[in-house]
Amino acid sequence: MRRIYKSRKFLILCYTLAAALVISAVFASVSAAASPAKEGQGYTVVAKAPIPLSEIAQKFFAKPNYWPAIMAATNRKHIEDPSFTRISDPKSIKPGWKLWIPNKEWADGFMKVWTPAKPELLFGVGPKGQLVVASWWTAGGEAEGLKALFDIYRSKYPDVEIVNATIAGGAGYVFRAVIKPRLIAGDPPDTFQLHAGLEVEGYSPETYLTPLDDLYAIEGWKNVFPPDLLKLLKYKGHYWGVPVNIHRSNVLWYDKSIFARAGLIPPRTWDEFFDVCEKLKAQGIVPIVMGTKGGWEAGHVFEGILAGVLGAEKYKGLWTGATPWTSPLVTKALNIYKRMLTYVNTDHPALSWDGAGTYMIANKGAMMIMGDWANGWFMAKGYTNYGWAPVPGTKGIFVGLSDTFCLPKMARNRDNAIAWLRVCGSKEGQEAFNPKKGSIPSRMDANPSLFNKYLQSAMRDWKTDAIVPSCIHGAAAIESWVTDYKDAINLFVATGNVSATQAALQEASVTAGVGK
Ligand code: GAL
Numbered sequence: 254m255r256r257i258y259k260s261r262k263f264l265i266l267c268y269t270l271a272a273a274l275v276i277s278a279v280f281a282s283v284s285a286a287a288s289p290a291k292e293g294q295g296y297t298v299v300a301k302a303p304i305p306l307s308e309i310a311q312k313f314f315a316k317p318n319y320w321p322a323i324m325a326a327t328n329r330k331h332i333e334d335p336s337f338t339r340i341s342d343p344k345s346i347k348p349g350w351k352l353w354i355p356n357k358e359w360a361d362g363f364m365k366v367w368t369p370a371k372p373e374l375l376f377g378v379g380p381k382g383q384l385v386v387a388s389w390w391t392a393g394g395e396a397e398g399l400k401a402l403f404d405i406y407r408s409k410y411p412d413v414e415i416v417n418a419t420i421a422g423g424a425g426y427v428f429r430a431v432i433k434p435r436l437i438a439g440d441p442p443d444t445f446q447l448h449a450g451l452e453v454e455g456y457s458p459e460t461y462l463t464p465l466d467d468l469y470a471i472e473g474w475k476n477v478f479p480p481d482l483l484k485l486l487k488y489k490g491h492y493w494g495v496p497v498n499i500h501r502s503n504v505l506w507y508d509k510s511i512f513a514r515a516g517l518i519p520p521r522t523w524d525e526f527f528d529v530c531e532k533l534k535a536q537g538i539v540p541i542v543m544g545t546k547g548g549w550e551a552g553h554v555f556e557g558i559l560a561g562v563l564g565a566e567k568y569k570g571l572w573t574g575a576t577p578w579t580s581p582l583v584t585k586a587l588n589i590y591k592r593m594l595t596y597v598n599t600d601h602p603a604l605s606w607d608g609a610g611t612y613m614i615a616n617k618g619a620m621m622i623m624g625d626w627a628n629g630w631f632m633a634k635g636y637t638n639y640g641w642a643p644v645p646g647t648k649g650i651f652v653g654l655s656d657t658f659c660l661p662k663m664a665r666n667r668d669n670a671i672a673w674l675r676v677c678g679s680k681e682g683q684e685a686f687n688p689k690k691g692s693i694p695s696r697m698d699a700n701p702s703l704f705n706k707y708l709q710s711a712m713r714d715w716k717t718d719a720i721v722p723s724c725i726h727g728a729a730a731i732e733s734w735v736t737d738y739k740d741a742i743n744l745f746v747a748t749g750n751v752s753a754t755q756a757a758l759q760e761a762s763v764t765a766g767v768g769k
Contacts, residue, residue: 287313289313289314289360296354297350298346298352301348305320305343305345306320306340306344307320309354321364322355323352323353327340328377329353329377332379337351338351340352372385372416372417372418372419376414376416383413384410384413384669386418386442386445387419387444387446389422389427389428389446391421392633393630394633394691395626395690397633397690398629398687398690398691401685401689402682405681406673410669413672418442423605424553424725426547429455432456433455436461442661442664443667443670444658444664444670444674449496449727450722451728451729451730452728452731452732454731454732458659462493462661463660463664465495465659468492468675469492472675474495481653482496482499482695486657493657496678497678497682497695498686498692500654500655500692501625501651501714502556502624502652502725503560503561503647503651504623504627504642504644505557505643505644506613506621506627507620507642508616508620508638508640509639512640519641520645521645521646522646523561525645526645529619533596534596538617538618538619541597541620542598542613542619542620543601543609545602545746549725550605550609551743552725552743553606553622556723556724557652558589558593560646561647564650565719569722572722572730577759578758587755594746606623610623624654624723625711628707628708629691649717651719652721655728656692660674678696683695684700687704692708693712693715730765730767733764733765734761734764734765742754
């Protein structure tokens, strides 16, 4: 009994010791984390290399996810005292930067309201307020173009704090799902990216956006934007966005060195295209690269095939009801697509459009059908060995789209947003933005010598080609129809079922109130 008692006592002692050890270890780790002073404190980053802000949040708050509080507090401080850093990328905080660590109460309060959908919370408010610009331009070329516009804006309005509110994901499919609830909640960004054409219908513009007709009149834009574009920009009798560019969707990009080595020329017809594919395949090169991760890219490729097989008028008719989707030409287009898919990289579901482009840069993939933002991306990546041709069958056809910026009715910084729209529509803005973005200006008076060879060729084509609207990029159809189209094509990529796809496409046009 005594022995048991003794050994029990021993066990209790052991447990107590162990518990004491654990408690002191916890205390040690907490006290190792610096804590912010009552009213907050300045902190100069000591590190050998850039570190993420989350590491500093861990140090002061023992919570890595508190980085937005430090970012917001530092950026607010920066407005009053520029010796504090303006943080734009929380993943890379450089040694020597001066940050402001808020006190715990402020940080807790901030974290209660913080949401990634509202990046403006992370920035201070300049003497003239903020300008919250929302777009999906995060890829190479896109980001550089946007920055060029910001630089112009900043030089004109240095007291406005620009917030680059990007939501990544090509063609804006993720973006629109984030913007809509903000519009409905009456808490929108000051301006946001919107495709010219029927995409605007999805935003209920009469309820949520401001018509820009007066601005068009004041700025004389009706005289400088081409008539085809002006027509596309008008919805229910009003202009809802200011176009910064014109993009072409139906481009076949190819790697010049691969083509030269194989003695190939860019294919003009689908027969030539498949000959080229066979030759490339025999050499162990992926003939045509694609990335379908974003869900829109497969539909993008197909609109180019449709335009090539149907020709400009019948392609346009698909979106007006004049051409039924049951047409044998659509069957032909689907069969071409099905065959094309046998020459595509098998990892396409894992890649975005720019991810697919890396095949070309690495000289492993020979061709890619993508809009001419790929040209901006190639330039940003320092890749120069690319050539271009219209998607087979589309010579003389320009499948067009345009990016605009609009003005939500509830924009908090309305004057700043109007100033932004004026920069977007200006010659200066368009000449700075487009050469980097890889698009042609929407103004007819821009200086062509500022643009690379590809863009100069696109400028010429825009003047002479038949202009037809892109579906996937918001020009041709209302958003719900685009979604049905996109879903049908994605399913087709997986199943290859031509008749079922054609029936689904026809049904989608009927649902949209266009097909019979
Ligand atoms: C398009 C947009 C382009 C380009 C592309 C890829 O919809 O109009 O500007 O950014 O998406 O993100």
